[in-house]
Amino acid sequence: MNSVTIDGRPIGPGHPPYLIAEMSGNHKGELSRAIALVEAAAAAGADAVKLQTYTADTITIDHDGPGFRLEGGLWNGRTLHDLYREAHTPWDWHAPLFARARELGITIFSSPFDETAVELLEGLDAPAFKIASFEIVDLPLIRRAARSGRPLIVSTGLATLGEVAEAVEAAGTAPLALLHCVSGYPTPPEDCNLRTIPHLSEAFGLPVGLSDHTRGVAVPVAAVALGATVIEKHFTLSRADGGVDADFSLEPDEFRAMAEAARTAWSALGRVSYGVEPSEAGGRDYRRSLYLVADVGAGEPLTAASVRSIRPGFGMAPKHLPEVLGRRAARPLRRGEPLRWDMLAPEEAP
Numbered sequence: 001m002n003s004v005t006i007d008g009r010p011i012g013p014g015h016p017p018y019l020i021a022e023m024s025g026n027h028k029g030e031l032s033r034a035i036a037l038v039e040a041a042a043a044a045g046a047d048a049v050k051l052q053t054y055t056a057d058t059i060t061i062d063h064d065g066p067g068f069r070l071e072g073g074l075w076n077g078r079t080l081h082d083l084y085r086e087a088h089t090p091w092d093w094h095a096p097l098f099a100r101a102r103e104l105g106i107t108i109f110s111s112p113f114d115e116t117a118v119e120l121l122e123g124l125d126a127p128a129f130k131i132a133s134f135e136i137v138d139l140p141l142i143r144r145a146a147r148s149g150r151p152l153i154v155s156t157g158l159a160t161l162g163e164v165a166e167a168v169e170a171a172g173t174a175p176l177a178l179l180h181c182v183s184g185y186p187t188p189p190e191d192c193n194l195r196t197i198p199h200l201s202e203a204f205g206l207p208v209g210l211s212d213h214t215r216g217v218a219v220p221v222a223a224v225a226l227g228a229t230v231i232e233k234h235f236t237l238s239r240a241d242g243g244v245d246a247d248f249s250l251e252p253d254e255f256r257a258m259a260e261a262a263r264t265a266w267s268a269l270g271r272v273s274y275g276v277e278p279s280e281a282g283g284r285d286y287r288r289s290l291y292l293v294a295d296v297g298a299g300e301p302l303t304a305a306s307v308r309s310i311r312p313g314f315g316m317a318p319k320h321l322p323e324v325l326g327r328r329a330a331r332p333l334r335r336g337e338p339l340r341w342d343m344l345a346p347e348e349a350p
Contacts, residue, residue, distance in 0.1 A: 004073035004151045004175045005257035007127040008105040011177060014209045017224050017262050021046040021235035021255060022211075025087030033237065034093060035100050038222035040252045041235055042106040045259035048128055049106055050232070051097065053121060056085040073248055074185055087244045091120055098124050101224055111135075115144050122148055130232075131167070133157030133183045133211070139170040153230065154213045156200070157183030160229060168204055175245045178204065179228055180223075181211040186248035189214050198224045213248050217258035222266040231262055289315035290339040299345065307339060314338040 003012035011018045013301025021041035041049040051082065052322035060068070062081040069079050072149040089097075094110070112118045118141075121129065129145040133155040137143075145152055148247035152174050156164050168176065180196045191212065199209040210223040220231045234249035243249070250258060294306040304326055309318035315338030316324070328345040336341075 001204055002175070003180065004153075004177045006048070006109070006151050009107065011229055013229060015229070016266050017228060018047050018206050018209070018230045019045065019262065020048045022050050022228065022232055022245075022248075023089070023328050024052055024234055024243075024245045025089070025349035026234070026236040026249055028087065028241070029086065030092075031096070032095050034089065034097055036237060038097055038101050038108070039104065040107070040237060041255070042101070042104040044235075044252045044255040046255065047107060048233070049101060049171060049235075051094065051110040052087075052093055052113070052132070052294050053089065053110045053117035055088050055091070056081045058114045058116060069077065077245070082086075083244065092293050093096070094120065094124055098126075103317050104206065112141070112145060114141065118144050118148065128153060131155065133159070133181050135243040135310065136167045137163060142167055143172070146171045151177070152180060153177045153178075153209075153232075155179040155181040157181035157211065161203070164200070164204075166172040168206070171190075177207040177209060178325070179209045179211040179230060180228075180233060181350060182213065185213055185245070187213040187221055192219055194219070194223050194226050197223060197228050201227060202344050215248055217250070217254060219263060220258055221261045221265050224262045225269065231258075233258065233324060245247065285313050286311050287313035288318050288320060289313045290324065291315050292333050292335050292337045293316075293337060295335050296333040298310050298330070298332050300329050301328050301341075302344075303324050306333075316340060 002012055023037050027037060038049050058081040058299040062217060064107055065080055071078060072280055075083050098108050101269060107127060108119055109126045109128045109130065111132045113135060128151040131142055131152060131154040134155060135279045136156060136159045149153055152171050153165050156178055178200055180200060182191050184191060197208050207229040209228045210220055212220045220233060235255055236243055236246045236249035236251060238251060239246045239249065286310045288311055291310050292306060293308045296302060296306050304325060307324060330345045333343060
């Protein structure tokens with residue numbers, strides 16, 4: 001399987017999950033809050049913090065006609081332009097956010113939504129690009145991002161398998177990872193279909209992760225157990241403070257708990273093993289085995305009253321009990337002795 005390296009960090013099945021804190025619009029239009037989100041993400045154990053690079057006018061138009069006003073969900077009744085004007089990260093914030101992240105040693109990159117955003121991020125030497133689910137069908141955007149030579153992470157929300165294949169083809173030779181995604185805000189866990197993760201990985205031979213919009217941390221941890229190599233989760237300082245994505249975002253303590261659980265889940269995957277692990281050392285000594293539970297005189301037969309399968313495990317395996325019952329003792333046997341073959345008299349010829 002191909003692997004991806006972002007900012008020196010390898011991403012793939014042989015490495016711990018790559019954890020991305022998605023800032024989105026949870027900065028609430030305040031640069032100080034955006035910088036605090038970068039700082040909190042670093043402290044919470046994220047490998048990377050991710051922005052979104054667009055303006056309301058690069059992603060839509062200011063229009064109230066059919067299709068331009070949202071119906072249902074968290075943003076019911078708002079026009080696209082109004083929502084994106086609130087949620088966007090101003091372009092002049094990008095340089096100080098990139099600088100602060102680099103001071104903290106946390107990777108920072110973004111989702112560009114048009115060619116001008118790609119150019120801005122190239123100028124900041126972004127180490128990767130994320131293609132959002134709704135942009136997976138924008139093949140020219142994917143081709144433009146791929147021409148940069150930077151790794152791409154592509155979310156698959158709303159996409160058919162055929163559309164995913166077209167996006168992979170558009171990426172060409174660029175290092176590429178896919179994120180299984182359900183673009184519901186929030187996403188009910190029963191819609192997550194996490195079994196898609198190993199299927200995507202097998203279908204395309206690529207690292208596959210999860211861009212998660214559920215509440216809580218159970219789903220991303222389960223995804224790691226199914227092979228997810230990347231986890232992207234929306235991040236906020238406090239849901240109580242509001243923000244366009246706050247409802248399904250994790251607070252710093254929650255993100256830290258998810259990070260620890262996800263990395264533990266990855267560590268627990270280990271390998272296929274039927275041997276004795278270090279933590280089991282000595283455990284075999286306390287399995288059941290055959291012991292004398294009553295004294296038996298020399299030449300007397302062993303019976304169910306004198307031999308039983310008990311702990312510890314220094315005697316013969318319990319599977320031999322039918323073979324030894326009725327055999328005669330080769331010498332006096334004492335209660336508490338582990339049974340061995342040399343304690344039995346040779347069988348008499350028929």
